[in-house]
Amino acid sequence: MASTYNINSTFKLNSGYEIPRLGFGVYQTPPEGTQKACLEALKVGYRHIDSAAAYRNEAGVGEALRASGIPRSEIFFTSKVPTSGVKGGYEATKAQIEKSLKTAGVDYLDLMLLHAPYGGSAARKGAWKALVEGVEEGKLRSIGISNYGVHHLDELEQHIAELKAERGNGGVISVGQYEIHPWCARNDIIDWCAKRNIACEAYSPVVQGARWGDKTLVKLAEKHGKTEAQILLRWSLQKGLVPLPKSVTPSRIKENAELYEFELSKEDMAELETNEYAPVCWDPLKSELDN
């Protein structure tokens, strides 16, 4: 069946830049294996890599960008300011931007996210201001947040309005990154982002392998002649999300990018989604504003 997407599909961000709709995650990819995994991904067509300072493998991603022979402008590279940076507010986030650029050996990042909303309101506002300055200085192309609950997002909109009044530019949110899969669908977050044209990225999109063998998943895999991972990733794409599957295994890296020769029906999509709230990763969304 014809499919709406292909591996080159992109989403136009509020920053004006385009983000590839399929990403390649490197959380828990060992630093010494990161270049190899990323080169494998680039070889089979991924053009979007999701790292973070906390993963300690930004250097390996940078090496892969250079070794691939693909123009830098064609690869979308994300990093994240770690929890300690966000808690440290403006100064710590400024320092982290420099550190990430230096570690990866690049002169700009396509996307920098605040990894989690810890640190309290003043620290979050300072961290965001540092990202806005990073964009103004040409070091960051797009900026966003990860793991912010709706209460943190509402607060961020307030901070953006305040910064606009204080300094003329409060910045724009281009991306939100969240654990999303059929056992943690987060439709409130998806709606909040959709209303503002914010790209919603899905981490742990194959649930870190925790749901293999699920009855509905197996049934849909058999129906479409696809693997369970491919069904979950296709679900994510059809929800309008930007899935970020991680693998260090060449056959899986390839498999996770072969999502475009089939389509889930409306009924398949609904049957797969559950009302469960069962994240497999951490869950900073629930933290209080003063945390």
Ligand SMILES: NC(=O)c1ccc[n+]([C@@H]2O[C@H](COP(=O)([O-])OP(=O)(O)OC[C@H]3O[C@@H](n4cnc5c(N)ncnc54)[C@H](OP(=O)(O)O)[C@@H]3O)[C@@H](O)[C@H]2O)c1
């Ligand atoms: N912002 C955040 O707080 C946050 C948190 C978590 C993750 N993330 C991002 O999202 C990315 C993905 O999330 P994740 O790493 O937690 O989980 P994931 O992608 O759902 O799962 C990765 C695990 O599934 C295995 N796997 C991948 N494809 C498979 C396939 N086709 N068949 C069987 N097993 C498969 C991988 O094994 P092998 O590697 O051994 O092949 C690995 O153990 C991360 O790498 C990171 O970039 C962000």
